[in-house]
Amino acid sequence: MSDTIITNIYVLDAIAVSAAIILYFVSKKFKTRENHKISEIDECLPQANCGACGKAGCRDFATACANSNEEEFSKLYCTVGGKDVMDKIADILGYSKQETKEETVAVLRCNGSCQNAPAKKIYDGISSCRIAVGISSSPNGCPEGCVHLGDCVKACPFGAIHMDKASQMPIVDENKCTSCGKCVKTCPRGLFELRPRGKNGKRVYVACRNTQKGNIARKNCKVACIGCQKCTSINSLVKVKNNLSYIPTTVSAEKYGAELAKTCPTGAIIYINGTEKTEKAHEKN
Amino acid sequence: MKKIKTFPLGGIHPNKYKLTADSPIIDAGLPEYVYIPIKQHIGAPAKITVQKGDKVKVGTLLADSDGIISADIHSSVSGEVTSLEPIEGEFGYYEDCITIKVEGDEFEKEIDTSPELITEIPEADIIAQRIRESGIVGMGGAGFPTPVKTTVPPNRKARILIVNGIECEPFLTADGRLMIEKAEEIIIGAKILNKLLNIQNAIIAIDENKPEAIEIMQRLSKRYVGVNVQVCATKYPQGGEKQLIKAITGKEVPSGKLPIDIGCIVQNVATVFAVYEAVQKKKPLFERIITISGDECKHPANYRVRIGTPANYLIEKAGGASEEVAQIIYGGPMMGSSIINTQAPVTKLTGGILLLSDSLSHKKEEQNCIRCSKCAEVCPMGLQPYLIGKLVKEDMFEEVKDCHALDCIECGCCAYTCPANIPLLDYCKLAKSELKRNR
Numbered sequence: 001m002s003d004t005i006i007t008n009i010y011v012l013d014a015i016a017v018s019a020a021i022i023l024y025f026v027s028k029k030f031k032t033r034e035n036h037k038i039s040e041i042d043e044c045l046p047q048a049n050c051g052a053c054g055k056a057g058c059r060d061f062a063t064a065c066a067n068s069n070e071e072e073f074s075k076l077y078c079t080v081g082g083k084d085v086m087d088k089i090a091d092i093l094g095y096s097k098q099e100t101k102e103e104t105v106a107v108l109r110c111n112g113s114c115q116n117a118p119a120k121k122i123y124d125g126i127s128s129c130r131i132a133v134g135i136s137s138s139p140n141g142c143p144e145g146c147v148h149l150g151d152c153v154k155a156c157p158f159g160a161i162h163m164d165k166a167s168q169m170p171i172v173d174e175n176k177c178t179s180c181g182k183c184v185k186t187c188p189r190g191l192f193e194l195r196p197r198g199k200n201g202k203r204v205y206v207a208c209r210n211t212q213k214g215n216i217a218r219k220n221c222k223v224a225c226i227g228c229q230k231c232t233s234i235n236s237l238v239k240v241k242n243n244l245s246y247i248p249t250t251v252s253a254e255k256y257g258a259e260l261a262k263t264c265p266t267g268a269i270i271y272i273n274g275t276e277k278t279e280k281a282h283e284k285n
Numbered sequence: 286m287k288k289i290k291t292f293p294l295g296g297i298h299p300n301k302y303k304l305t306a307d308s309p310i311i312d313a314g315l316p317e318y319v320y321i322p323i324k325q326h327i328g329a330p331a332k333i334t335v336q337k338g339d340k341v342k343v344g345t346l347l348a349d350s351d352g353i354i355s356a357d358i359h360s361s362v363s364g365e366v367t368s369l370e371p372i373e374g375e376f377g378y379y380e381d382c383i384t385i386k387v388e389g390d391e392f393e394k395e396i397d398t399s400p401e402l403i404t405e406i407p408e409a410d411i412i413a414q415r416i417r418e419s420g421i422v423g424m425g426g427a428g429f430p431t432p433v434k435t436t437v438p439p440n441r442k443a444r445i446l447i448v449n450g451i452e453c454e455p456f457l458t459a460d461g462r463l464m465i466e467k468a469e470e471i472i473i474g475a476k477i478l479n480k481l482l483n484i485q486n487a488i489i490a491i492d493e494n495k496p497e498a499i500e501i502m503q504r505l506s507k508r509y510v511g512v513n514v515q516v517c518a519t520k521y522p523q524g525g526e527k528q529l530i531k532a533i534t535g536k537e538v539p540s541g542k543l544p545i546d547i548g549c550i551v552q553n554v555a556t557v558f559a560v561y562e563a564v565q566k567k568k569p570l571f572e573r574i575i576t577i578s579g580d581e582c583k584h585p586a587n588y589r590v591r592i593g594t595p596a597n598y599l600i601e602k603a604g605g606a607s608e609e610v611a612q613i614i615y616g617g618p619m620m621g622s623s624i625i626n627t628q629a630p631v632t633k634l635t636g637g638i639l640l641l642s643d644s645l646s647h648k649k650e651e652q653n654c655i656r657c658s659k660c661a662e663v664c665p666m667g668l669q670p671y672l673i674g675k676l677v678k679e680d681m682f683e684e685v686k687d688c689h690a691l692d693c694i695e696c697g698c699c700a701y702t703c704p705a706n707i708p709l710l711d712y713c714k715l716a717k718s719e720l721k722r723n724r
Contacts, residue, residue: 120377120625121377121625124647124648125648125708125711126651126708126711126712128715130715130718130719131711131712131714131715134711134714134715134718135622135711135714136376136622136623137376137377137378137625138377138378141373141377141378141379143378212371212379213371216371216379219379
């Protein structure tokens, strides 16, 4: 009886020892050395895995940074973490710090709320903008405007967008927005744009994407851009194309913002003076 | 009698509701104004060639095709062009449109209005030219310009022409009536296309539930060499291009390829009739047959309608829309779309206007998938709609691509059968549009 137990112990010990020896040599032979910098960089990153950098996630971005040379590194940028994070990564890698990039924020280029563009019909399908625009038309008749179903709210990984109950429009919380660009990709009408936050939070933009002729655009929406060209007289950089004005980011909001917003006869140009909230600026018109 | 053919995979048998199968085509007459949209086809909108105040006759060119994939637009009435401003279309969007005030009914000189049958077929280049000048598009609903479809790419060869006389959508009977009343014209139209494409064979496919059309077509086709009639089973979506090719030739159109890649060309009977009119009578495409029907329609009928007639004029003709009407549908109930503006004109692509009650048209509440696999059973393309729906909900479009969502023909069989009322078709449409956007 005791013989059997002892034999078993010997056999098992022999197997364990031989397996340990084999594993030791195998691990020596196939050892992979991961760049320890990857984990270090990964720890600095915001871990949002939003994909705004163009990589599959934060870990992928860290790998790309660790494997980059100085020139490649200057092209990588984490929009969510911003300058602070990029400086930390530069320190880890021993590269020179990147130049300061202007911080951006997502803005909604539509103001077709329930009040400004009343609905003409009821859509009773699935509550998703992308499905609604594919199978039906806008409730308010504007072929470019917001359909109020909130795909952007669901898409935002930072909870920075919420639906305003009264106006049924999505509102971007600029403190939470990291300008990752998810909303830009998700919106089937392409209504979001990443624009510089501007000095003291002052910015100016055209809150309309409608390219129809002025009289038709106005039939559906009170605050549509009618392509009247008045804004072009204030700053020659403002361009009107296809009955739609576009204010490039190079136009200084501090200098021209208030004037541009005042000139627009329909109130399609929105000026945010930094102290008041975005929704207030949208409501005013 | 030859064997009845059908496609092997899936399909459904919805209620037929063919209320107007025995009512002959009547002329809808002329409205006060017609509104002719300049985009009634796939591709670039046509360029307007008339001015405000111009006098036009029936058949006058109003807008010229712009680019290769585009089609000419002709006047459907005689009168005065009163406006070139956009008007509100059927979905509430404004569309560029030519408004004409109707005065009398005067045709362009070269149009042959006699009912005489012309059997002599001109040369291929004359045929091609007349089809191009007549603004003919695929009238089954897709609106692909016919001159493009009948131009065979240099490295391909057309072997067979299939004339699609299958009307598998419930309610619609326009094509069926056309085959009964204009049978010989359609056969000559098929011969014309055969000559243009330089092929010997044309098959007219008709579904089983049109015995009158089958009888007439079979009797008349004996006089013409190379034109045969094939009876197909009554099943939805037998009229789908890919399903019809599979049923008739036994060949499958490979994923992402066109029918011409396997030597087939499919044309709707209405298109073939328009080809006959264009080539033999020099008559551009300015009218079509439309079924006005639905369970809330007082006098359902088949009308010969001038393009650009407002829908409410036709609805008034058919007895008017009562308060019970919940939805007005352009096209068939399976694939058509609900319209919000009844002022909107009918186009070259409108096969029917349906007035449906709430019980036939309303959406039921979506419930959870019970994995009964009925959608996969009925899908004529052999897809798995429940999986596509599930993946689309989770935004997993890479995986949707592997499910071959792009092969979906949007027939709606899956959503029709689903016992949990899941709008699977809507999910498939989203999958397709997202995949096309990201390509």
